[in-house]
Amino acid sequence: MLMIECPHCGVRPEGEFTYGGQAHVPYPEDPQALTDEEWAQYLFYRDNPKGTFRERWVHSAGCRKWFNAIRDTRTYDITSTYLGAAPAEANSTQGAQ
Amino acid sequence: MGSPHRLASGGIVDRGTSRTFTIDGRSFEGVAGDTVTSAALANGVLQVGDSIYRGRPRGVMTSGVEEPNAFVRINGEYGESMQPATITELVDGSELTWEDGIGTLDQSVDPAEYDHMHVHTDVAVIGAGPAGLAAARAAAATGVRVMLFEQDFALGGSLLGRPNEVVEGIPAGAWIEDVTAQLEQAINCRILKRTSVFGSYDSNYLIALEKRVEAPGTDGVSRQRVWHINAGRVVLATGAFERTLVFAGNDLPGVMLASAAQNYLGRYGVLAGEQVVVFTTNDSAYGVAADLAAAGASVSLVDSRASAGVDDPASVDVHHGSVAVEAIGSDRVVGVRIAPRDGDIQQTQQLPCDLLAVSGGWSANVNLHSQRQGALHWDDDLLGFVPSGAVRDQSLAGSVTGTYWTDGAVAEGIAAGSAQPDPTTAQERRTGSGTTDGLWLIPSPAGDFDTHFVDLQRDETAAGVVRAVRAGMRSVEHVKRYTSISTGLDQGKIGGVLTIGLLSQLLGEHDMASMPAGQPGQDGAEGGATDRSPSPGAIGTTTFRAPFTPVAFAALAGRARGELYDPARVTPAQARHVARGAEFEDVGQWKRPWFYPQSGEDMNAAVARECRAARTNVAYMDGSTLGKIEIRGKDAPTFLNRIYTNAFAKLSVGKQRYGVMCGPDGMVLDDGVSFRLAEDRYLMTTTTGGAAKVLEWLEEWHQTEWPELDVFFTSVTEQWSTTVVAGPRSRDVIHKIAPDLDVSKEGFEFMSFHDTVLASGIPARIARVTFSGELAFEVNVSGWYGEAVWDDITHAGAEFGITPYGTETMHVLRAEKAFPIVGQDTDGTVTPQDLGMDWVVAKKKKDFIGMRSYARAGHVEEGRKQLVSLFPTDPELRLPEGSQLVTTDNTPADPLDGIAPQPIPMIGHVTSSYRSEALDRTFALALVRDGRTRIGEEVMASFEGRFYPVQIAEAVVYDKEGARRDG
Numbered sequence A: 001m002l003m004i005e006c007p008h009c010g011v012r013p014e015g016e017f018t019y020g021g022q023a024h025v026p027y028p029e030d031p032q033a034l035t036d037e038e039w040a041q042y043l044f045y046r047d048n049p050k051g052t053f054r055e056r057w058v059h060s061a062g063c064r065k066w067f068n069a070i071r072d073t074r075t076y077d078i079t080s081t082y083l084g085a086a087p088a089e090a091n092s093t094q095g096a097q
Numbered sequence B: 001m002g003s004p005h006r007l008a009s010g011g012i013v014d015r016g017t018s019r020t021f022t023i024d025g026r027s028f029e030g031v032a033g034d035t036v037t038s039a040a041l042a043n044g045v046l047q048v049g050d051s052i053y054r055g056r057p058r059g060v061m062t063s064g065v066e067e068p069n070a071f072v073r074i075n076g077e078y079g080e081s082m083q084p085a086t087i088t089e090l091v092d093g094s095e096l097t098w099e100d101g102i103g104t105l106d107q108s109v110d111p112a113e114y115d116h117m118h119v120h121t122d123v124a125v126i127g128a129g130p131a132g133l134a135a136a137r138a139a140a141a142t143g144v145r146v147m148l149f150e151q152d153f154a155l156g157g158s159l160l161g162r163p164n165e166v167v168e169g170i171p172a173g174a175w176i177e178d179v180t181a182q183l184e185q186a187i188n189c190r191i192l193k194r195t196s197v198f199g200s201y202d203s204n205y206l207i208a209l210e211k212r213v214e215a216p217g218t219d220g221v222s223r224q225r226v227w228h229i230n231a232g233r234v235v236l237a238t239g240a241f242e243r244t245l246v247f248a249g250n251d252l253p254g255v256m257l258a259s260a261a262q263n264y265l266g267r268y269g270v271l272a273g274e275q276v277v278v279f280t281t282n283d284s285a286y287g288v289a290a291d292l293a294a295a296g297a298s299v300s301l302v303d304s305r306a307s308a309g310v311d312d313p314a315s316v317d318v319h320h321g322s323v324a325v326e327a328i329g330s331d332r333v334v335g336v337r338i339a340p341r342d343g344d345i346q347q348t349q350q351l352p353c354d355l356l357a358v359s360g361g362w363s364a365n366v367n368l369h370s371q372r373q374g375a376l377h378w379d380d381d382l383l384g385f386v387p388s389g390a391v392r393d394q395s396l397a398g399s400v401t402g403t404y405w406t407d408g409a410v411a412e413g414i415a416a417g418s419a420q421p422d423p424t425t426a427q428e429r430r431t432g433s434g435t436t437d438g439l440w441l442i443p444s445p446a447g448d449f450d451t452h453f454v455d456l457q458r459d460e461t462a463a464g465v466v467r468a469v470r471a472g473m474r475s476v477e478h479v480k481r482y483t484s485i486s487t488g489l490d491q492g493k494i495g496g497v498l499t500i501g502l503l504s505q506l507l508g509e510h511d512m513a514s515m516p517a518g519q520p521g522q523d524g525a526e527g528g529a530t531d532r533s534p535s536p537g538a539i540g541t542t543t544f545r546a547p548f549t550p551v552a553f554a555a556l557a558g559r560a561r562g563e564l565y566d567p568a569r570v571t572p573a574q575a576r577h578v579a580r581g582a583e584f585e586d587v588g589q590w591k592r593p594w595f596y597p598q599s600g601e602d603m604n605a606a607v608a609r610e611c612r613a614a615r616t617n618v619a620y621m622d623g624s625t626l627g628k629i630e631i632r633g634k635d636a637p638t639f640l641n642r643i644y645t646n647a648f649a650k651l652s653v654g655k656q657r658y659g660v661m662c663g664p665d666g667m668v669l670d671d672g673v674s675f676r677l678a679e680d681r682y683l684m685t686t687t688t689g690g691a692a693k694v695l696e697w698l699e700e701w702h703q704t705e706w707p708e709l710d711v712f713f714t715s716v717t718e719q720w721s722t723t724v725v726a727g728p729r730s731r732d733v734i735h736k737i738a739p740d741l742d743v744s745k746e747g748f749e750f751m752s753f754h755d756t757v758l759a760s761g762i763p764a765r766i767a768r769v770t771f772s773g774e775l776a777f778e779v780n781v782s783g784w785y786g787e788a789v790w791d792d793i794t795h796a797g798a799e800f801g802i803t804p805y806g807t808e809t810m811h812v813l814r815a816e817k818a819f820p821i822v823g824q825d826t827d828g829t830v831t832p833q834d835l836g837m838d839w840v841v842a843k844k845k846k847d848f849i850g851m852r853s854y855a856r857a858g859h860v861e862e863g864r865k866q867l868v869s870l871f872p873t874d875p876e877l878r879l880p881e882g883s884q885l886v887t888t889d890n891t892p893a894d895p896l897d898g899i900a901p902q903p904i905p906m907i908g909h910v911t912s913s914y915r916s917e918a919l920d921r922t923f924a925l926a927l928v929r930d931g932r933t934r935i936g937e938e939v940m941a942s943f944e945g946r947f948y949p950v951q952i953a954e955a956v957v958y959d960k961e962g963a964r965r966d967g
């Protein structure tokens, strides 16, 4: 069981949270302007790095707020959680060393 | 009676407190502090239940959780089987039965209570041997919160078997008492005995099982507790397991681990044999031989090595460079044949004995370390897999690291407890623990391996491992599954490493080329050596998983059994439904009335009667379980316009609208009717099972995509009670309970709602909406009044013969009208258009969730499955939901019997199936490929290996023109 730091509530057990997949995949500005291929990219394609991954969580059994986390997919270590835009140093597609 | 093998003194048992018990009907006497096996051995009982498959006689092998042979059934109000007798605390009056390697589950209900506990601690110390005790003492001295977990009912670990060893200047027995007293006095330390930490998870989350009822003074407490522990730091002081050796007849009763023989003597004052042969490959058994000899046994020591790292024990006859090649005896050992290790194994010498104590080296107990993916490596000197370093926020201390001497273990415990670095170097470990001979298989004079047991619990021998290798198995994971080694209750605590050692001798260089990588402890896994010559390190070990020791499901369930298994949600009128004899259906956590059988009615008869009432007269149902979410804010109209496929911004205040919400992929997620209460206020209803998911969906889109919108969501499902009154005469009933309301067709339009005060004085919101196609009203009141309004409707409707109906009738009525149930007629691959609801998809909106997907090639091309109805040719045949549909030309000539060429292309499946009272026949809803172009076509439904003809028809089978909704 991971201990996850909600930016609003502090460190809480994983069971209170729900996972939300890759972070920073915004809903397209104008979906009707996209080709089928571009729309399919939004619908179906996500990164799956071995290493650092920026992902979404929601504190379902707490404040019910969404936030982002940086997690190492090899160790499950969550190095930081944050609201809004990604910290500059993290790169969601960064692979393993 | 007397206990012939109990010495007059020694050990920590209380000889003054007798414990009587029976095994297999024979009465024995033990003493307080005994386990079942120590008491049995004290009475000369060495033989236990037979082996699981081969029915071979077996004896007590160990004195701990690694026991492969000695299992008892504890008989009583609720019998418990397969309890390792070596760790079962002897309770006065116990009635026990030896198990033959397998148990029988008691079929009665276990009346005991089981609990869960949740705790946080700064330091969790696992294991209370010398390292763990020292660690807990050091940690407690720093002032932090400490918990010490010990699976045994006594603290001290292996030291209990060596009470005269000197630790920190005093005898071990006194040292244990001294440290225990310090820990018990420390207010920041909690000791949990009889508590096995069986799982170790991320963020130092531990799970442990505490057995409570054996402890004194525990009447009335729960029988076992599962502890959930969040620990800041973890100290693993989990010790090591001694291994046996693989020679002919090594499973005979009387063959026992050397450390167990020492433990029975030192801890329990029981001398298991009087004429003992100790057979070892390492130095650790020398102390055992000395202790047994000092207690009066005649002892011979057989060491496979030419020389040892310690002196020969006094008055022990030592055979260096020799091995046991065969244990002799029929139902217990009477002697052992020994031969030169590196000479002719036919040159045997026979030594008589009644106990053969063996030591094949030690396996560090790395289970909890490895559960956390802690790195391991094979050490050729220690001859075992040992940790390469601790997991983050964990420390290792004592023999789990390969430090097999007490001073080293205590020093490591002190360091670990106070969060200091490991004081022992790898080189010191090798020197301090001495060398172990890598002796994995000892050929027998007879030449076979048929009684060379590797895993005694699974009855598997070296011959089985040889077979696995000949069958092409290379990976230890494959060998494990091919042979079943390590899959028993003991999970291969002894046999696992023996198998790997054996493999290292059976496999050749060429086999190693096909050895898969990635096993724990495998060379190269940690970037180390990748020498491909056969060795345990080149093979690696199987993966360690929780639970470390067995856990009863009852303990994991705790109090979450029966009614407490899952919360049951009931509506305010629940008591009325029960009083009317309703059968209930679970919908999510809700208990919903399913149908209301009258005397003598079966389900079909009850549903037919309820359907008739709704279609021809008047009926009512409890609709309170529908999810309800109030949506407020000046941007609520904009928000709903984006969420729903159809338009909501322009919905007038006082009106309702049915809406479908979809994912961005265009597939239906949920549906329901929403009320517009005010310009900035809606009440959304959702499916009963979808309420929580929909609230999350709304919050997610608001927070993550459109935070600029002024909109708020509040779940009000429990705040409202809803009663649906449906049928041609529903207007009369509503008029009676709400006399102030104009219920005429003109005064109360379809899909409008009005707030009113009922005749009873209860404020209500009444809506005209239908889920049956009939004229229908929904009476919404505060949940507090739900029961009262149900009663008022019951009384008001009595003169019309109003009939309560349940979810089954609701399903039949809505299916006749082809109103889909999300999750039954849809499965995440179905669009509104597939359901024939193109009308609910706005064409003029700029965007809504899912809109773009309806232009994707996969949505506009032919071949999509569409909702249609089916009429079986046999009007009495009710198709099973889920039946597959195939075309007639793909079925055998005789459609009712036979096997078709395979595979048959599937064209769809049945989603809902009922008997229609209105049509007086059966019908079904189905999703069929291009179904709307197949109307009138005959296809085949396939189930139970047969084919049944059905005709495809339009989805709506009753009141196609919608004439009935106005009454």
Ligand SMILES: [Zn+2]
Pocket: A006, A007, A008, A009, A010, A059, A062, A063, A064, A065
């Ligand atoms: Zn929170």
